[in-house]
Amino acid sequence: MIIKNKGFIGVLCIVLIVMLTACGPQRDIEPGPASEGASAETPGTSPSDDTAAPKPAELTIWADDNAEKLAVLQAITDKYTEQSGIAVKITPIAMNDQPQTLSLDGPSGKGPDLFYQPGIGSLSVQGLVQPMKASEAHLAQFTPETLEALSYDGNLYGLPFVVETYALLYNKELMPEAPKTIADLERIAQEQTDAAKDEYGFLYDATNFYYSWAFMGGSGGYIFGEKDGGFDITDIGLNQEGTVKGVSLIQSWFQKNYLPKGVNGDIVGGLFNEGKVAAVINGPWAITDHKEQLGDHLAVSALPLMEDGTHPQSFIGVKGWMLSAYSQHPEWATDLAEFLTNASSSMTWYEQAGEIPAHLDVLNDPVLVDNPLVAGFSEQIQYGIPFPNVAELTHVWDPMANALKFAAEGEDAQTVLDEAVVQIQDKIKMAGAESMHDD
Secondary structure (H helix, E strand, O other): OOOOOOOOOOOOOOOHHHHHHHHHHOOOOOOOHHHOOOOOOOOOOOOOOOOOOOOOEEEEEEEEOHHHHHHHHHHHHHHHHHHHOOEEEEOOOOHHHHHHHHHHHHHHEEEEOOEEEEOOOOOOOOOOOOOOOOOOOHHHHHHHHHHHEEEEEEEEEEEEEEEEEEEEEEOOOOOOOOOOEEOOOHHHHHHHHHHHHEEEEEEEOOHHHHHHHHHOOOOOOOOOEEEEEEEEEEEEEOOHHHHHHHHHHHHHHHHHHOOOOOOOOOHHHHHHHOOOEEEEEOOOOHHHHHHHHHHEEEEOOOOEEEEOOOOOOOEEEEEEEEEEOOOOOOOHHHHHHHHHHHHHHHHHHHHHOOOOOOOOHHHHHHHHOOOHHHHHHHHHHHOOOEOOOHHHHHHHHHHHHHHHHHHOOOOOOHHHHHHHHHHHHHHHHHHHHHHHHHH
């Protein structure tokens, strides 16, 4: 089964940060000198002058279509252009749409050099990425775990930019202290929920498997079993005892009217900003918006303990810049990826976009360490797990979302999870058959 990452320790201990801080040098790799002066025979470095890849006039990157963050990214890439002489074209495409769009546009030469994704997923299996040969000095700025999240079958396909998980965000006016246990959270829900007034003790998008997994994993559930240091995709644990227990807990919140049906993330965030919800489950990407509305009343804590004293097991995500299989300039695209993920760019991204960077030097900077909102997420990361690094994970999301919706409607938890596992198995078999047919 999936093992909890018990080795995460300390403030901002994002995936073993403290253990590996000493590994990273104190300077960043600059695009010009690294590309123009390194030996072509040194693994993970750009070629030397006599064999260097021709410098392109422009590189293209696909970024998530968030206007505010695009402006920050533009400022960072402008600095790269100043130092390298290479223009950077940023195309906004929703992160979830990028793989399919790339599969269509890439072969015709319309794809990017780099694109932004949360982990390797099925990108390698689909042939959408190519191995990235970043410099060893730059790779030392990240933990093995964050690099592993962007690797598949021993090859690295991208560089980590952001690490994240979700936690409990709460309004100190309505909830002076964070609940220590699920029982405490339910007591607050009982006291403060008035559905007629759209007021709730706690709220979250409970039919979203990403968030609800925390209570399944915290109850002892697992997604894929372990085998030979990897995952056994034939051993699906999503209808086993622990997962059923977690879904039953979530179902009870609907039955007690603590959670309304049909709520999505936008509704959750809106009601929280209006001061109508004491606590929500969300990630660091939501902090900027909530801070603007709630000010100093906003606080963050780890998710409250389960009934047996275990911690809810949130997902840990690593978003990174992936090297497109269709890039005609992989060396220079890698050079750009190193610039985007260096300490200066990472700090700029944290300060202006509000997301937690993967770069070790930045994570240990007092600006982050002394921020209680960031520390709240880092505490929860101690109890989280990375996404299973297998392509088959893509077949899990929709069936589990449907199972959670059916459970919210009152259908038997075991039954809906049994059905979800059958659907997942069918999707995996179909994908395997299509792959064999393509070969």
